[in-house]
Amino acid sequence: MYKKNIMLLLFSLLLGLGGVASAENSQDFGDYVVHFNALNTSHLPPGATREYGIKRSKNRGMINVAVLRKIMGTAGKPVAAEVSAVATNLTGQKRTISLKEVTEGTAIYYIGDFPITHEETLRFAVSVKPDGQNDTYEVKFKQQFFTE
Helix, strand or coil: CHHHHHHHHHHHHHCCCCCCCEEEEEEEECCEEEEEEEEEHHHCCHHHHHHHCCCCCCCEEEEEEEEEECCCCCCCEECCEEEEEEEEECCCCEEEECCEEEEECCEEEEEEEEECCCCEEEEEEEEEEECCCCCCEEEEEEEEECCC
């Protein structure tokens, strides 16, 4: 039950239903929709961060990515993918974000954490290649973080 609650929390944060300050977006790529967000890990419950090996701190951010294959009449089917992410701050410093796949029940998503500073704006470049597909999709977004 505990794992199910954590999965529900992370998925609701991904879909922007978590009620915390986060950026939630999705981008359509024909047969697939990529959902993505970034938030400060201090907004996550301690149990969730322990469970997934994410450091809970006001100075850490987390990215969350999910890929859904469109299926008529449904919200879509989660699919596995090759996912990578890089964050670049406004001075051009790059951070490669190590992502790990989380699979719980039918949900599949990719999470990774990274250092942040107060009022820092990061530009994210996320590369997604759904399993069994030749095409790689690129998602770009930016997020400002507040640590105070």
